[in-house]
Amino acid sequence: MVETGASAGFGRQFLTRFLAAATVLSLVLAAVSLFIELENIDDRMVESALAESRLFAERHGKASADAEGLKASLAAFLNERRHVADGHFVKAEIYDPSAKVLAEVEDETSPWARRGASTGHGMPIEGDVWYVKHLIGGTLFLQVVVRQPGLGFFEGVYEVSAERFRAILWSTAEHVLVVVITVFVTALALLPVVRGMTRGLERALREAHDANEATRAKSAFLATMSHELRTPLNGVMATLELMRETPLDPEQKRLLGIAQASASGLLGVIGDVLDFSKIEAGRIDLEAIPFAPRRLVTDVAAALEATAVAKGITLKAEVEADVPPAVVGDPARLKQVLLNLVGNAIKFTEQGGVIIRLAAPSRDASGVRLDFAVRDSGIGMTEAERDRLFRPFVQADGSTTRRFGGTGLGLAISARLVERMGGRIAVESAPGAGTTFRFAIDAVVAASDAVAAVEDRTETIQSRAAPTRDQALAAGALILVAEDNPTNRQVLDLQLRRLGHVADFAGDGAAAVGRCADTDFALVLMDLHMPGMDGITAAKAIRAREATIGGKRVPIIALTATALAEDRSRCLDAGMDAVLAKPISMRDLSETLARFAKPVSGAARPLDLDLLRETVGALDPWVIEAVLGLTASLRPDLETLSAALKRDDATSAAEAAHSAKGAARSGGAAELGALFDRIERAAKAGDMAEAGSARHELDGALARFEAAARELKAGGHVPG
Amino acid sequence: MFQAEDYRRIRVLIVEDQAFVRQLLKGLLRKMGFDEIEETKDGTEGWAALRRRPPDLILCDIQMKPMGGLEMLNLLRNSGEARLAGIPFIFLTSQDDASTVEAALGSGVDGYLLKPVSHQALQARIDAALKAVAARG
Numbered sequence: 001m002v003e004t005g006a007s008a009g010f011g012r013q014f015l016t017r018f019l020a021a022a023t024v025l026s027l028v029l030a031a032v033s034l035f036i037e038l039e040n041i042d043d044r045m046v047e048s049a050l051a052e053s054r055l056f057a058e059r060h061g062k063a064s065a066d067a068e069g070l071k072a073s074l075a076a077f078l079n080e081r082r083h084v085a086d087g088h089f090v091k092a093e094i095y096d097p098s099a100k101v102l103a104e105v106e107d108e109t110s111p112w113a114r115r116g117a118s119t120g121h122g123m124p125i126e127g128d129v130w131y132v133k134h135l136i137g138g139t140l141f142l143q144v145v146v147r148q149p150g151l152g153f154f155e156g157v158y159e160v161s162a163e164r165f166r167a168i169l170w171s172t173a174e175h176v177l178v179v180v181i182t183v184f185v186t187a188l189a190l191l192p193v194v195r196g197m198t199r200g201l202e203r204a205l206r207e208a209h210d211a212n213e214a215t216r217a218k219s220a221f222l223a224t225m226s227h228e229l230r231t232p233l234n235g236v237m238a239t240l241e242l243m244r245e246t247p248l249d250p251e252q253k254r255l256l257g258i259a260q261a262s263a264s265g266l267l268g269v270i271g272d273v274l275d276f277s278k279i280e281a282g283r284i285d286l287e288a289i290p291f292a293p294r295r296l297v298t299d300v301a302a303a304l305e306a307t308a309v310a311k312g313i314t315l316k317a318e319v320e321a322d323v324p325p326a327v328v329g330d331p332a333r334l335k336q337v338l339l340n341l342v343g344n345a346i347k348f349t350e351q352g353g354v355i356i357r358l359a360a361p362s363r364d365a366s367g368v369r370l371d372f373a374v375r376d377s378g379i380g381m382t383e384a385e386r387d388r389l390f391r392p393f394v395q396a397d398g399s400t401t402r403r404f405g406g407t408g409l410g411l412a413i414s415a416r417l418v419e420r421m422g423g424r425i426a427v428e429s430a431p432g433a434g435t436t437f438r439f440a441i442d443a444v445v446a447a448s449d450a451v452a453a454v455e456d457r458t459e460t461i462q463s464r465a466a467p468t469r470d471q472a473l474a475a476g477a478l479i480l481v482a483e484d485n486p487t488n489r490q491v492l493d494l495q496l497r498r499l500g501h502v503a504d505f506a507g508d509g510a511a512a513v514g515r516c517a518d519t520d521f522a523l524v525l526m527d528l529h530m531p532g533m534d535g536i537t538a539a540k541a542i543r544a545r546e547a548t549i550g551g552k553r554v555p556i557i558a559l560t561a562t563a564l565a566e567d568r569s570r571c572l573d574a575g576m577d578a579v580l581a582k583p584i585s586m587r588d589l590s591e592t593l594a595r596f597a598k599p600v601s602g603a604a605r606p607l608d609l610d611l612l613r614e615t616v617g618a619l620d621p622w623v624i625e626a627v628l629g630l631t632a633s634l635r636p637d638l639e640t641l642s643a644a645l646k647r648d649d650a651t652s653a654a655e656a657a658h659s660a661k662g663a664a665r666s667g668g669a670a671e672l673g674a675l676f677d678r679i680e681r682a683a684k685a686g687d688m689a690e691a692g693s694a695r696h697e698l699d700g701a702l703a704r705f706e707a708a709a710r711e712l713k714a715g716g717h718v719p720g
Numbered sequence: 721m722f723q724a725e726d727y728r729r730i731r732v733l734i735v736e737d738q739a740f741v742r743q744l745l746k747g748l749l750r751k752m753g754f755d756e757i758e759e760t761k762d763g764t765e766g767w768a769a770l771r772r773r774p775p776d777l778i779l780c781d782i783q784m785k786p787m788g789g790l791e792m793l794n795l796l797r798n799s800g801e802a803r804l805a806g807i808p809f810i811f812l813t814s815q816d817d818a819s820t821v822e823a824a825l826g827s828g829v830d831g832y833l834l835k836p837v838s839h840q841a842l843q844a845r846i847d848a849a850l851k852a853v854a855a856r857g
Binding site: 632 | 737738739740741743744747748750751781783813814815835836837838839840851854
């Protein structure tokens with residue numbers, strides 16, 4: 001009996017220990033499986049991330065009770081610790097148990113964020129699991145949040161890429177505590193829950209994968225659609241442009257103008273859909289270039305005159321005398337807004353007419369307020385209708401849909417564009433009393449000859465006699481066009497001839513690569529979508545061949561109908577030099593040819609004003625002064641560089657080129673920057689011959705830069 | 721977002737060997753509203769300047785002679801003086817190789833911007849660094 005008692009005691013003890021061990025083991029397993037489900041996560045990273053969470057809890061967890069305090073401490077913490085954890089966070093959030101966001105900090109200056117496009121797609125999957133996808137500079141970040149009532153929160157932001165899969169998990173002290181306590185109190189009962197979570201996570205990851213596919217499909221669809229629509233439109237617009245240069249009587253010219261305006265209107269609609277998604281993602285960049293506001297308003301009126309006349313109503317443009325001849329802004333976007341407002345006004349006016357009015361009520365030394373108003377004598381709106389106007393996709397109400405048609409995207413886009421320009425669209429209306437849309441923006445006054453220069457360029461695209469193919473070949477000026485569509489080939493051929501160039505044609509990528517191998521072309525215009533080998537692959541093949549045989553680098557210009565930023569960067573990554581969006585205007589083509597089809601040392605411009613603006617914003621007088629001083633500032637590096645090259649000192653040469661490169665690029669000296677970059681790379685690779693040859697090109701580039709800088713100072717580019 | 725008013729009271733130290741880049745930075749900072757800007761040409765000068773009078777913010781290049789930016793940052797962070805070690809420190813460089821970036825991050829830099837730096841990115845980085853200091857306290 002004693003033995004039995006002992007045995008029973010031992011049994012109980014064993015059972016207790018077994019249960020305890022099983023509990024601990026299953027907890028460990030549950031925790032492990034939770035993390036293993038996020039496959040490929042390095043244990044070290046999870047550990048490091050959890051350590052970061054604990055550190056945060058220690059330092060800030062108790063200190064801040066309110067949201068502001070929490071946010072400040074989160075920001076401070078992330079800022080201190082940002083680069084210490086094994087990986088980089090994109091965004092961190094703290095939730096209370098009811099899933100309310102208490103604090104949220106985004107790092108828009110992370111090394112990835114500054115490289116470009118950032119798109120966030122938030123998508124609730126279920127109550128307990130959701131994810132947000134961030135695509136930043138081509139790197140995918142997956143943020144997974146798992147919530148189980150009573151359990152707490154886990155949030156992970158993962159960078160997903162081919163080379164690395166890194167993770168950072170953040171959770172607050174409270175959450176960790178809640179998890180720990182709950183886990184121990186309900187140890188065994190918890191297992192199915194954890195398993196459920198694991199399955200939920202599995203599902204979330206699977207769905208996330210599916211959603212990635214869906215997003216890719218959506219993006220591909222948008223690209224295809226815009227390609228399919230733009231290709232025929234390209235033919236229409238280019239043909240009209242060419243027709244304009246044939247002998248025409250005034251009436252034919254007017255009709256042609258209407259056709260051109262309608263075609264560009266259609267192009268605008270296609271752009272709208274892409275635009276809206278870009279604006280929603282905060283990815284619209286406004287230009288700052290000189291333009292004539294008066295011309296803008298009359299252009300809009302001219303574009304829509306036919307529509308108004310067809311409806312039997314009048315369309316008038318009134319520009320007050322005090323409006324300056326030239327201001328700095330984004331004329332294309334302003335035109336888009338006006339076309340939208342005026343187009344709507346015409347659509348809903350049956351009698352009377354529409355007036356576009358531009359006034360400049362206030363003006364000082366540097367700035368002017370431009371007051372735009374579009375007034376119609378149409379059906380008017382009730383207050384409730386007015387309130388709904390600017391919301392996109394508002395289709396629930398039939399009258400809004402009827403009034404603005406389709407999705408109402410145009411007005412939503414206009415409203416957001418005007419907001420980006422610092423204004424707001426206001427509506428005054430009453431049923432039967434017509435409607436006035438009004439907005440005001442502040443603009444910098446530009447020297448009036450700045451616009452004249454821009455417009456002159458537009459008007460004076462010279463038709464020049466094209467040389468024969470042999471002459472062009474001998475002069476090294478022959479162009480290769482790789483394009484499969486016969487219409488586009490014909491249009492490009494005509495456009496190029498008009499600009500005094502001769503081209504050979506290749507029908508697909510493989511043919512283009514072959515042609516480049518046997519002929520020295522001055523330039524390759526490369527369509528992206530071709531049967532067989534596409535343009536990207538062909539460009540890579542051409543670059544690879546050049547690298548192997550050390551041949552001359554031919555500039556390659558991509559021709560694309562999709563105009564998506566992703567396409568652009570794919571082209572540049574493939575070694576192409578620029579991207580032309582179809583439909584290709586004579587002006588774009590002529591500018592590109594001027595840039596690339598001359599004897600070329602590099603694709604970059606001597607003084608790239610866009611690059612400079614990117615660095616400094618507006619081209620204020622102090623910027624111009626600084627730019628004029630760039631060459632003097634480069635002199636010490638140039639001396640070091642020359643001396644280093646003379647004594648074959650690759651290290652010093654690379655250092656000097658590197659130092660000069662940073663300064664040159666900061667000053668918009670793109671060509672110099674590219675040359676210094678070439679020298680730096682060559683020196684680092686030990687190719688002193690290449691470094692020396694690039695050094696020889698520096699003097700020309702320096703002179704071109706200085707000339708461009710002086711022209712900038714003398715020219716009307718400086719606002720105010 | 722900070723206002724020009726807030727920047728006015730903040731002393732900035734620029735450490736950069738390119739005269740042109742110094743001028744550009746100074747122009748941009750002035751435009752934002754910064755008033756007290758000191759310029760130095762390398763880490764040695766920068767170190768001397770900040771010993772003399774500690775700034776509230778340091779914008780620094782990496783590749784400079786005789787003393788580079790990384791060495792200066794390490795001096796600062798290991799100085800053992802709280803008022804120096806805590807100064808927000810931002811690198812502006814065209815050095816984008818992994819080993820340099822890692823070394824900089826490992827030394828506790830508050831920002832790493834690649835040249836050419838856009839004025840928006842610069843301001844955002846400065847704001848973030850200043851806010852972090854304000855939160856620290």
